[in-house]
Amino acid sequence: MARPTKARTVEFFPENNYFVPVGKQKYDIEEVEIKIEELEAMRLKDIENLNQEECAKKMQVSRQTFQNIIDSARKKVAVSLTEGKAIRISGGHYTTKHCKFKCMDCGNEYNIQYSQDKVSCPSCGLNKVTCTKKAGLCKKLCRDK
Numbered sequence: 001m002a003r004p005t006k007a008r009t010v011e012f013f014p015e016n017n018y019f020v021p022v023g024k025q026k027y028d029i030e031e032v033e034i035k036i037e038e039l040e041a042m043r044l045k046d047i048e049n050l051n052q053e054e055c056a057k058k059m060q061v062s063r064q065t066f067q068n069i070i071d072s073a074r075k076k077v078a079v080s081l082t083e084g085k086a087i088r089i090s091g092g093h094y095t096t097k098h099c100k101f102k103c104m105d106c107g108n109e110y111n112i113q114y115s116q117d118k119v120s121c122p123s124c125g126l127n128k129v130t131c132t133k134k135a136g137l138c139k140k141l142c143r144d145k
Contacts, residue, residue, distance in 0.1 A: 007095040008037040008069070009060045017089040024084065032080045035092030038073030045070055104128040 013036070020026055037059065044055040056066035080087045095111050102109045103121035105128045110121075120127045 005093045006061065006065075007093050008040070009058065010036055010040045010094040010096050011058070012040055012043055013096075014039065014089055019080075019087040021084045021086070024086075026086065029084075029086045031086045031088050032076045033088045033090060034073055034076050035094075036089065037092045037094045038069055038076070039089055040094070041066060041070040042073050042077075100132045101129050102132050104130060 018026075020029060040059060041055065044050050044058060045052070050058070052063050052066060055070075056063045059066060059069075061069070077087070079085065097111070100109055100111055101118065101121075103124060103126065105126045106121060106124040108121055108123040109132065110123070119129070121129050
């Protein structure tokens with residue numbers, strides 16, 4: 001049995017999370033999903049021009065894991081561009097320092113580790129959770145429940 005995926009630290013969340021080739025309708029096209037941490041890996045390496053070790057450190061993963069993440073992301077982008085598929089950016093196993101959630105039932109306060117943590121408390125499992133910050137970038141993230 002494989003061990004659980006460790007949450008990757010992510011600092012950037014895109015304004016737009018869906019891209020469609022010109023001339024194609026959204027309902028009439030195949031999609032490729034790029035995970036939030038895959039986009040972060042490409043941003044750190046290709047835009048910020050950090051080396052692999054620096055990228056891995058920022059995302060709090062090993063260099064090998066970082067390489068696996070970025071390889072997966074680049075393959076998905078290449079497939080989308082060459083085969084005319086839409087790109088959806090969502091999901092993944094990530095955490096961020098921008099946002100903390102609190103369970104209104106048990107009082108547990110936590111950082112988001114997975115997408116479902118925005119919907120239900122990882123401690124008690126109930127769905128009475130709310131963001132503790134409600135400002136700036138955090139407000140956009142919380143809206144994506």
